[in-house]
Amino acid sequence: xxxxxxxxxxxxxxxxxxxxxxxxxxxxxxxxxxxxxxxxxxxxxxxxxxxxxxxxxxxxxxxxxxxxxxxxxxxxxxxxxxxxxxxxxxxxxxxxxxxxxxxxxxxxxxxxxxxxxxxxxxxxxxxxxxxxxxxxxxxxxxxxxxxxxxxxxxxxx
Amino acid sequence: xxxxxxxxxxxxxxxxxxxxxxxxxxxxxxxxxxxxxxxxxxxxxxxxxxxxxxxxxxxxxxxxxxxxxxxxxxxxxxxxxxxxxxxxxxxxxxxxxxxxxxxxxxxxxxxxxxxxxxxxxxxxxxxxxxxxxxxxxxxxxxxxxxxxxxxxxxxxxxxxxxxxxxxxxxxxxxxxxxxxxxxxxxxxxxxxxxxxxxxxxxxxxxxxxxxxxxxxxxxxxxxxxxxxxxxxxxxxxxxxxxxxxxxxxxxxxxxxxxxxxxxxxxxxxxxxxxxxxxxxxxxxxxxxxxxxxxxxxxxxxxxxxxxxxxxxxxxxxxxxxxxxxxxxxxxxxxxxxxxxxxxxxxxxxxxxxxxxxxxxxxxxxxxxxxxxxxxxxxxxxxxxxxxxxxxxxxxxxxxxxxxxxxxxxxxxxxxxxxxxxxxxxxxxxxxxxxxxxxxxxxxxxxxxxxxxxxxxxxxxxxxxxxxxxxxxxxxxxxxxxxxxxxxxxxxxxxxxxxxxxxxxxxxxxxxxxxxxxxxxxxxxxxxxxxxxxxxxxxxxxxxxxxxxxxxxxxxxxxxxxxxxxxxxxxxxxxxxxxxxxxxxxxxxxxxxxxxxxxxxxxxxxxxxxxxxxxxxxxxxxxxxxxxxxxxxxxxxxxxxxxxxxxxxxxxxxxxxxxxxxxxxxxxxxxxxxxxxxxxxxxxxxxxxxxxxxxxxxxxxxxxxxxxxxxxxxxxxxxxxxxxxxxxxxxxxxxxxxxxxxxxxxxxxxxxxxxxxxxxxxxxxxxxxxxxxxxxxxxxxxxxxxxx
Numbered sequence: 001x002x003x004x005x006x007x008x009x010x011x012x013x014x015x016x017x018x019x020x021x022x023x024x025x026x027x028x029x030x031x032x033x034x035x036x037x038x039x040x041x042x043x044x045x046x047x048x049x050x051x052x053x054x055x056x057x058x059x060x061x062x063x064x065x066x067x068x069x070x071x072x073x074x075x076x077x078x079x080x081x082x083x084x085x086x087x088x089x090x091x092x093x094x095x096x097x098x099x100x101x102x103x104x105x106x107x108x109x110x111x112x113x114x115x116x117x118x119x120x121x122x123x124x125x126x127x128x129x130x131x132x133x134x135x136x137x138x139x140x141x142x143x144x145x146x147x148x149x150x151x152x153x154x155x156x157x
Numbered sequence: 158x159x160x161x162x163x164x165x166x167x168x169x170x171x172x173x174x175x176x177x178x179x180x181x182x183x184x185x186x187x188x189x190x191x192x193x194x195x196x197x198x199x200x201x202x203x204x205x206x207x208x209x210x211x212x213x214x215x216x217x218x219x220x221x222x223x224x225x226x227x228x229x230x231x232x233x234x235x236x237x238x239x240x241x242x243x244x245x246x247x248x249x250x251x252x253x254x255x256x257x258x259x260x261x262x263x264x265x266x267x268x269x270x271x272x273x274x275x276x277x278x279x280x281x282x283x284x285x286x287x288x289x290x291x292x293x294x295x296x297x298x299x300x301x302x303x304x305x306x307x308x309x310x311x312x313x314x315x316x317x318x319x320x321x322x323x324x325x326x327x328x329x330x331x332x333x334x335x336x337x338x339x340x341x342x343x344x345x346x347x348x349x350x351x352x353x354x355x356x357x358x359x360x361x362x363x364x365x366x367x368x369x370x371x372x373x374x375x376x377x378x379x380x381x382x383x384x385x386x387x388x389x390x391x392x393x394x395x396x397x398x399x400x401x402x403x404x405x406x407x408x409x410x411x412x413x414x415x416x417x418x419x420x421x422x423x424x425x426x427x428x429x430x431x432x433x434x435x436x437x438x439x440x441x442x443x444x445x446x447x448x449x450x451x452x453x454x455x456x457x458x459x460x461x462x463x464x465x466x467x468x469x470x471x472x473x474x475x476x477x478x479x480x481x482x483x484x485x486x487x488x489x490x491x492x493x494x495x496x497x498x499x500x501x502x503x504x505x506x507x508x509x510x511x512x513x514x515x516x517x518x519x520x521x522x523x524x525x526x527x528x529x530x531x532x533x534x535x536x537x538x539x540x541x542x543x544x545x546x547x548x549x550x551x552x553x554x555x556x557x558x559x560x561x562x563x564x565x566x567x568x569x570x571x572x573x574x575x576x577x578x579x580x581x582x583x584x585x586x587x588x589x590x591x592x593x594x595x596x597x598x599x600x601x602x603x604x605x606x607x608x609x610x611x612x613x614x615x616x617x618x619x620x621x622x623x624x625x626x627x628x629x630x631x632x633x634x635x636x637x638x639x640x641x642x643x644x645x646x647x648x649x650x651x652x653x654x655x656x657x658x659x660x661x662x663x664x665x666x667x668x669x670x671x672x673x674x675x676x677x678x679x680x681x682x683x684x685x686x687x688x689x690x691x692x693x694x695x696x697x698x699x700x701x702x703x704x705x706x707x708x709x710x711x712x713x714x715x716x717x718x719x720x721x722x723x724x725x726x727x728x729x730x731x732x733x734x735x736x737x738x739x740x741x742x743x744x745x746x747x748x749x750x751x752x753x754x755x756x757x758x759x760x761x762x763x764x765x766x767x768x769x770x771x772x773x774x775x776x777x778x779x780x781x782x783x784x785x786x787x788x789x790x791x792x793x794x795x796x797x798x799x800x801x802x803x804x805x806x807x808x809x810x811x812x813x814x815x816x817x818x819x820x821x822x823x824x825x826x827x828x829x830x831x832x833x834x835x836x837x838x839x840x841x842x843x844x845x846x847x848x849x850x851x852x853x854x855x856x857x858x859x860x861x862x863x864x865x866x867x868x869x870x871x872x873x874x875x876x877x878x879x880x881x882x883x884x885x886x887x888x889x890x891x892x893x894x895x896x897x898x899x900x901x902x903x904x905x906x907x908x909x910x911x912x913x914x915x916x917x918x919x920x921x922x923x924x925x926x927x928x929x930x931x932x933x934x935x936x937x938x939x940x941x942x943x944x
Contacts, residue, residue, distance in 0.1 A: 019280065035185035036178015038410070040358045043442035045866035047337075048358060075180030089176040093168055096835050100665030101175030102358040102410030108176065130874035134866070136358050136411050137665045139838030139903075140874040 004063045009034070010078025011110050028075060036076040036105045037096035040134070040136045047133035050106035051075045057113035059132070076105035079112070088112055088150035097146030099137035107133050111147040115154055121150065159746075161676045161684035167830035170689075171669040180408040183362035183377050184725035188436035190717050191364065192221055194426055195282035196439065197272040197289050198448065199264035202298035203311065204519040210274055211291040213481045219281035222433055223289060225272045226259035234258065234428055237419055237484070238256055238393040240385075242489035242636040243516065245439035251323035251516065252371035254314045256484040258394065258421035258428075264293065265313055265483035266520050267449025267861055270421050272694045275429055275437060286626075298520035300476045302457050305519045311571075313518035322481055322516040323490065326573050327498045333511035336472025350534045351929045352455035352480065352853040353846075354863075355527050356871055357664075359410020360441040362449060365426030369434050370752060373401050377429050380406040381416045381662050382702020382906035384775070386638065387694050389419040389487070395427060399694075406692040409664035413843070415450045416664065417704045418487040422449075432711060443509060447864045452853055453527020455480035456493060456534050460542045468552055470505055470561045475512040489525045490516055496623075502572035503539045504583040504619045504797055505561040520859045526704060527905040528843055532622045537929075540618035540909035544916070550881060555591070555617055559584060562619075565887075577621060578795045586851020586885045590799040590821025593883050602803070611805040613816075614918025618909035621797040624706035624857030624898035625845045627790035628888040633897030643707070644699045647676070647723050649782035651768035653761025654686040660700015661712030662691050666836070667902065668708060671828045672716055679720035680727075681747025682761055698785055700778040706898030709828060710794045714892045718786035721893075723900040726782060730763045794889045794897035798822035800841070802910035806918045811937025813915055815845055819881045820906065822866065825889040825897035833899045837882045840903020846872040847904070848911035852930050870930075 005022075006015040009032060015031040016031045028034050028051070039061055040048035046081060052074040079086045088108055091097065098104040107130070114121055114129045121129065126144050161167050165735055174180050189714035205339055211223040237256040244250055259270050271291055276282035297311040305320040313320055337343060364377040374397055380386050383404035390404075390700035391397045409416060417786075426437040443450065452799055456479050463472040479493030498512035534590045561582045563570050570578045599615045606613035626632050629640040645656040655676050673687040690696050703712070724744055732739040741752045750757035767782040792859070803817035820837050827833050850870040854862040863869040888895030908929060915931050916924060938944060 020430075021280070029185075030187075034178065035182075036180070036343060036919050038182070038359070038453050039442075040360065040410075041866045043443065043865045078500070080177055085173075085176070093172040093177050096831050097176055098840065099667070099835060100326050100358065100411040101171070101408065102182065105178050108902050110525045119701070124875075127875040134358065134871055134873065135507060135904075136356055136413070136843070136871070137839045138835060139840075139842030139872075139877060139880065141877075142835060144874065144879075 005069045007042055007068050007070060008072045010074055011150050018065050020066060023066040024063040024065045027065040028060060034077050038102055038105060039101065045134060046103070047110060048093055048103050048106040050109040050133065052109060052113065076109060079108065087153035091120050091146040091150030091153060095142050095146040095149055097138065097143040103133060103135045107135065107143055111150060114147065115151045119155060120149060121151060159677060160217050162674055163828055165671055165674065165829065167674055167684065167829055169667050169670040170673060171667065178209060182359055182408045182410055183364060184440045186377055186407065188364060188366050191436035191438050192275045192277065192433065193279040194429060194437050194439040195286045196270050196273045196422065196425065197274065197291065199267060199269040199271055200843055201264065201293055201295050202267050202300060203296040204264050204293035205296060206260060206264060206271065207292040211272065211844060214274055214285040216525045217281065217285040217288065219277040220274060220285045222275045223272060224429060224432065226257055226261035226707045227260045229428060229548045230261055232426065232428065235394045237421060238389055239485040240389065240487045240638045242499055242638065243325050243490040243851060245324050251490060251749050252314060252317040253485060258424040266522055268522055268861055273425055273429060275433060277873065293588060295896060298859040300520055300857060301482050302517055302519065305517050306478065313520055316358060318520055320518045322518055324515050325494050325934065326513040328511035330511045333440050333472045333474055333509040336509040337461070337463045337474065339822055340471050341466035342464045342550060342922060343461055344542060344549050345461040346542045346545050346926060347461065348458045348460065348538050348541060349467055349928045350454045350456040350458065350537060351847060351851065353453045353527055353851050354447060354853050354869060355413040355450060355453060357411030357413055357415055357416035360443055360446045361416065361420065361422065362440040363423050363426045364438045365430035365435060365597040366436040367430040374427055375403045375405065376423055377405045377407065379409050379416050379424050380404070381409065381412040381664060382701045382706055383662065383692055383694050384660060385702050386419050386423060387838045388639065390424055394424045398501060403695045406662055412664045412790045413528045414453065414530055418451050418525050427858065443866060444864055447869070448861055451484065451525035452522050453524065454534060455524055458538055460538045460547055462542050464546060468550065468557055468560055470507040472509040473501060473507050477512065477514045479491050479514055479516050480519050480521065480524055481516045482521045483518060484523045485771060486523035486525035488523050489523055490634065492526055492531045497535050498575045499576050500535035500621060500623060503536065504563060504621050506563050507652040508573065512574070521855055528840065529901040530705065532901065533905045533908060534537040536618065536905050537909045541861045541912060544913045548925065553621040558586065567917060576784040578791065579792060581795060581797050582885065582887050583797055586797065586821040586823050587619065587799045589883045589885050589930055590801050590819050593821065593881050594801040594817065594819035606805050612808055612918040613803060614916065615807050616910045616913025616917055617799065617800045618913060619799045620798070620902065620906035622901060622905050623793040623795060625710040625790055625794050626705055627711065627793060629789050639701065641701060642787050643701055643715040644785065644787050645712065645719045646698055646783065646785040647716070647719040649723060649764045651765055653764040655680065655682055655689065657711050658697040659689060659691050659716060660697055660702065661690060661708040662703040666703065667829070667832045668710055671709065671832060672713065674828055675713060675716055676720065679717065679724060681745065706900040708889050709894065709896040710889065710892060711788060711790055711896045711897060712878065713894055715788035717893050718788050722784035722786060722943055726784065727760060727763045729778055730766055731758050734758050734763070734766060734768065734772065748819065757784040791891045794825065796822065796824050796897040796902050798902060798906055800906040802907065802914040804911065804914040804918055806915060806936060808940065811933040811940060813849055813877055813931055813936060815911065818878055820903065821883050822899065822902055823885045823887055824899040826886060826895035827884065828896065834882050836899045837903045838880050840901060841880055841907045842877050843870050844904040844907030845877055845911055848908040848928050848934060850876065
C-alpha cells in the first residue's frame with residue numbers, strides 16, 4: 001500500500017508517495033537523496049542514522065516514514081547554515097572526532113540534542129549519552145572532547 | 158617544520174565532507190536503472206543442496222531474475238582465489254578447496270551464498286527471496302577447533318583429513334628442544350585467542366555496472382584495496398582483462414582488515430549486471446555482515462618458555478591450532494603463519510624458537526585479517542606467558558621483560574623466526590610509558606581503590622609488529638601470490654597545483670591529509686593546492702592498497718620517491734629558465750634559486766613552463782611535470798612499544814573497569830601526531846574490546862549466536878577511559894621517511910596489558926590464567942576457583 005508522507009526536510013517542504021512499510025531513513029536517503037544519514041545496523045544499536053524529528057534526536061532506521069508525516073526533520077545536511085559550519089561540526093574537525101566518517105553524522109546529530117538538553121555536559125554525561133552511538137575508529141576519546149568543545153562554543157556562539 | 162608539512166598536527170582535509178553529510182560511500186551511490194540484489198544464504202552450517210526452486214520468486218512482479226550457483230557455473234565463473242599459499246612441514250602444499258561465489262553442491266557455513274534475487278526495489282528482492290525454496294539435506298557440522306579436531310569429526314572437505322588445511326612450522330625444533338632440556342625453569346600457558354568480528358561501521362556494499370556498448374565493467378565496492386580486487390576478480394573469477402574492469406572504492410567506512418578480502422558479492426553483482434545488462438546493487442544489512450564478513454583471530458595455543466635460573470629466556474615452543482573457517486579467505490592462511498609465528502620473538506632475545514601451526518577448517522565464516530592479523534595473537538601469547546613466568550618465579554614482570562630486551566646495540570637483530578629487526582629502543586618506550594602512567598605510585602592508587610572496595614591491578618605488555626610486508630620477492634618465496642610494493646604518481650598541474658594518485662586507500666586513516674603534508678614538505682606548495690586521489694583503478698595507475706599498517710611506510714615512501722623525481726625535473730627546468738647549471742639550483746619553500754644569487758623562479762612558474770614549453774629545453778627534456786614511482790621496500794618496518802593498563806575489579810560482580818591506560822609507542826618518524834594519536838585510541842579500544850567484551854559464539858550446530866550488535870558486544874563510549882599516549886622515535890633505517898606505521902599497534906599491545914592487569918588485581922585469589930573476553934561472569938567464576 002502506498003501512502004503520501006509530507007514533512008519539512010531541512011527547512012524545505014517535501015512530500016512523496018511511499019510504500020507504507022518504508023522506513024524514515026529509506027525515504028530520506030532514497031527518495032530525497034540526503035545520504036549523509038547512514039544505516040550501520042538493523043537493530044537500533046549503532047546510531048549512524050540519528051536525525052532530528054521535531055527537535056529530538058531519533059534513530060531514523062527505527063521509525064516508519066509514515067510516523068514522520070507533518071513533522072520537522074533536520075538531517076546532517078541541514079546543520080550548517082549559509083555555508084557556515086555549526087560549532088559542533090567545527091569541533092569535530094578541530095578535535096579529530098572522526099576517522100572514517102561513517103558514524104559522524106549520527107554522532108553530531110546526537111551531540112546536538114545532548115547539548116540542547118544539557119548545555120554543559122560533563123565527560124561522564126557525554127560518554128553515557130553516547131551509549132546509543134557506536135564508533136569503531138576513534139575509541140571515542142576525541143569524539144567526547146569534540147562534543148565538550150562544541151558545547152562550549154555553542155554557549156558563546 | 159613548515160605549517161602544514163611533515164610533523165604538523167594538520168586538521169584533516171577530508172573532514173568537511175564527512176561532517177556535512179557529503180561523504181560518498183558505496184550505498185550512497187545509485188546508478189540509473191539499477192536493480193537491487195538480495196542474496197539467499199544458507200541457514201544451516203553444513204548441507205547438500207538437492208534443489209533450488211526459483212519459479213515462485215521469479216513470478217513476483219518486479220523480480221527480474223533469480224540466479225543460482227548452477228547459472229554461475231554454466232557461465233564459467235571461477236572460484237574465489239586464495240592469495241597466499243602455505244606449505245606443510247613436509248613441503249607439500251596446503252589443501253586448497255574451491256570456493257564458488259554461489260554454492261553449487263554443498264553449503265559449508267551459515268551465511269554461505271546460495272542464490273541471488275534481482276528486483277526493481279530492495280523490498281521486492283527481499284520479499285521474493287522468501288519464495289525461493291532450497292532443499293537442503295542437512296549434514297553434521299563442526300563449529301569450533303575442538304570439535305573439528307576430535308577423532309571421527311565430520312569433515313568440512315573430504316580431502317582435508319582431520320579438517321587440517323595445513324600443518325606448518327617455523328624455527329629450529331632441535332635447538333629449541335635442546336634449550337628446554339638445559340633450562341632451569343619452564344613455564345607454560347594455554348591460550349584461547351577469541352574469535353572476533355571486525356564490525357566496521359559501514360556494512361559492505363557492491364554495485365556491478367556492465368556497459369554493454371563498450372563491453373566494460375565497473376564495480377563499486379567497499380574495499381581497502383581496489384587494484385587487488387581487480388586483479389583477483391578479473392583474472393581468477395570473471396576472466397575480465399584489466400582494461401575492461403574498473404574498480405571504485407570511494408569513501409569506505411572503516412575496514413580493519415575485513416575489507417581486504419575479495420568477497421563473493423563483488424563477483425555476484427558484476428556477473429549479474431552482465432547477465433541482465435543493468436546495474437546491480439547489493440548492500441549488506443548488519444545481520445548479513447555478521448555471517449559474511451571475514452572473522453578474525455580464533456586460535457587455541459599452548460606456549461612454553463624455557464628460562465635460566467636468572468630469568469634469561471632460553472627457548473620458546475609454541476603449538477597453535479588456527480580456525481580458518483569453511484573456505485580459505487583471501488589472506489586466510491597467511492594470518493596464523495607468516496603474520497603470527499614470525500613475531501614470536503617479540504622484543505626479546507630468545508635464542509631458540511619453534512612454532513607449529515595447524516590451520517583447520519570448520520563450518521564457520523572464513524577467517525582472515527582483523528586489525529593486527531596474527532600479530533595480536535603472537536603478542537598476547539608472549540606477554541601472558543612472560544607475566545605467568547614472572548609470577549611463578551617471583552620476579553617483577555617489568556624487570557623480567559627488561560632483562561630480556563633486545564638492546565639498541567643489537568640492531569640489526571636477526572630473530573630465530575625469520576625477521577630481521579632494523580632498529581628500536583624498547584626500554585626507551587618503557588621509560589616513557591611508566592613515567593606517563595605514574596607507575597611508581599601504583600600502590601598508592603591500589604590502596605585508594607581498596608578503600609572503595611575495588612581490587613585494582615596494573616598490567617604491562619610490550620609488543621612488536623611487522624608492518625608493510627616486503628620485499629615482494631621474499632613474500633613471494635613465503636607463499637604470497639601478489640607483489641607488495643606501492644605506487645605513487647605526482648601530477649603537477651600547469652598552474653602549480655598538485656594531484657597525487659596513490660595506490661594506498663584511506664578508509665579513516667586520513668591519507669588525504671598526511672600525504673598532502675608530504676607534498677607540502679617536498680614542493681613547498683600550498684596545502685590547499687594538493688589533492689590526494691585514491692580508490693579508483695581508472696585514475697590510479699596501480700596499487701596494493703591499505704592493510705598491515707603499510708600506507709605511510711610503503712605508499713608514503715612511493716609518493717616521496719615520485720616527489721623526488723619531480724624535484725629533479727623541476728631543477729632541470731629551472732636551470733634552463735635561470736640560465737644556470739642544474740647543480741647550482743636550490744629548491745626550497747616553493748622557490749627554485751641559483752645558489753648564492755637572488756635569481757629564482759617559483760615552482761608554479763616551472764610547472765607552467767613544463768606545460769607551455771616555449772622557453773624550455775625540448776631537445777633534452779620532455780614537456781610536462783608528472784612522475785610515478787613504484788616502491789618495493791627492502792624489509793618490513795617494526796613499530797614497537799609498551800602498554801600499561803590499570804583496572805578495577807568489583808569483587809562482588811567480577812565487573813572490570815579499565816580506569817587508566819597508557820601507551821608508549823615507537824612508530825618511527827611521525828607525519829601527523831594528531832592522526833597517530835587517533836589511530837592509537839581506536840586500536841587500543843579494539844584491543845580492550847577483545848580483552849573484555851567481544852566474542853563470536855557459534856552453537857554446536859554451527860548457528861551464529863552473536864549475530865547482531867545486540868548480541869556481539871562492541872565497546873561503547875562509557876566502556877573505555879581516556880588514553881594517555883606518548884611516542885619515542887627511532888626512525889626506520891630503510892625508508893626515506895623513517896616511518897614505521899601505527900594503525901594496528903593499539904590492538905596488538907593492549908589485550909595482554911588488560912588481562913595482566915586483571916590477574917594482578919586478583920593476586921590475592923588463586924587465579925593464574927584468564928581467557929578473553931574477561932566478562933564479569935568469567936572473572937567472578939575465576940575468583941570462586943572455577944576458572
